[in-house]
Amino acid sequence: MKIRSSLLVVASATLLFSGSQSFPPIARGQEPATFQPPSDSEIPSGPFGDLVRKGEHIFTQTGVYARPYVGNDLTCESCHLDRGRKPYAAPLWGAYVSYPRFRTKNNKVSRLGERIQGCFRFSMNGTPPPLDSETIRSLVAYSFWMSRGAPVGVKLAGQGMYRMPRPKRQPDPFRGKKVYAARCALCHGADGLGATSGHDVAFPPVWGPRSYNMGAGLAKVSKLAGFVKMNMPLSKGDTLTNQESWDVAAYVDSQPRPADPRKIR
Numbered sequence: 001m002k003i004r005s006s007l008l009v010v011a012s013a014t015l016l017f018s019g020s021q022s023f024p025p026i027a028r029g030q031e032p033a034t035f036q037p038p039s040d041s042e043i044p045s046g047p048f049g050d051l052v053r054k055g056e057h058i059f060t061q062t063g064v065y066a067r068p069y070v071g072n073d074l075t076c077e078s079c080h081l082d083r084g085r086k087p088y089a090a091p092l093w094g095a096y097v098s099y100p101r102f103r104t105k106n107n108k109v110s111r112l113g114e115r116i117q118g119c120f121r122f123s124m125n126g127t128p129p130p131l132d133s134e135t136i137r138s139l140v141a142y143s144f145w146m147s148r149g150a151p152v153g154v155k156l157a158g159q160g161m162y163r164m165p166r167p168k169r170q171p172d173p174f175r176g177k178k179v180y181a182a183r184c185a186l187c188h189g190a191d192g193l194g195a196t197s198g199h200d201v202a203f204p205p206v207w208g209p210r211s212y213n214m215g216a217g218l219a220k221v222s223k224l225a226g227f228v229k230m231n232m233p234l235s236k237g238d239t240l241t242n243q244e245s246w247d248v249a250a251y252v253d254s255q256p257r258p259a260d261p262r263k264i265r
């Protein structure tokens, strides 16, 4: 009996981690210094600066400036916090210097523009703008500008999302539901649908028809746990324990959301 149940745990842990944890978590306190992106006042005038500013507008008000490509109530900034600057929220300064990059998602080397197309398709549950469109070009310009002076070919502290250490206990949506009620529902709603004020989305939906779809990065429990650990509750990042972050991520990702468009025919 005992052997049987521990085998079950191993099997489910293998399922949980297969394919997603390719390198070990960074030891806290041992990361290299965080890169400081330039401030907005340093955006130059002229056509390049105009493109960068356009990119920033699309990034923060995606449903307004890139409307035909957006299929939900999120903006790029809903996840890439602080206008794409916040460490451990996949900052744009860390992104620019890590492409082109090989991705196991499609087994090919992607350019940054293609990576951004992916966020439109899955995280924004929308339609990818063409690679040579002004939408993609201005987002790439915004990322390029923000990475000014960032070193290439080294791991930067805060690049990408935080990679969670493995949980002590199997992530449990039932425990996670309690964490959600206590620490998240105030803003995102007990129903997960977020809250609007007038036409503006005050708090984005974390599940339901207007949130990210099943193919998105955050639809993976490990990715969401790392995002939540470092960034949520908003402005109180790093206040949940690792186990609470895993559990609340398991709960949020067990809720209904739009299907993975690769699986719809």
Ligand code: HEC
Binding pocket: 059, 062, 074, 075, 076, 077, 078, 079, 080, 090, 091, 092, 094, 095, 098, 112, 115, 116, 119, 120, 123, 124, 139, 143, 159, 160, 161, 212, 216, 217, 218, 223
């Ligand atoms: C629902 C959350 C969410 C939204 C909304 C979202 N993204 Fe992402 N994005 C992610 C996640 C998760 C990753 C993967 C980060 C990782 O694995 O390190 C990512 C990765 C990226 C990367 C590559 C970062 C890197 O370091 O490799 C770029 C660039 C990017 N997103 C741009 C955008 C843009 C532009 C938009 C808006 C059109 C957008 N994202 C909307 C969650 C989101």
Ligand code: HEC
Binding pocket: 074, 077, 078, 079, 081, 082, 179, 180, 183, 184, 185, 186, 187, 188, 202, 203, 204, 205, 206, 207, 211, 212, 218, 228, 232, 233, 234, 240, 248, 249, 252
């Ligand atoms: C004080 C309000 C507040 C609390 C509490 C809070 N969030 Fe958020 N959360 C936000 C806001 C606002 C954003 C979007 C940030 C932006 O647009 O700048 C966000 C973004 C998110 C996102 C990415 C966008 C989306 O809608 O999918 C997720 C996932 C998320 N929060 C999960 C959580 C979880 C889990 C908790 C509880 C541990 C939590 N949040 C607690 C305000 C909050």
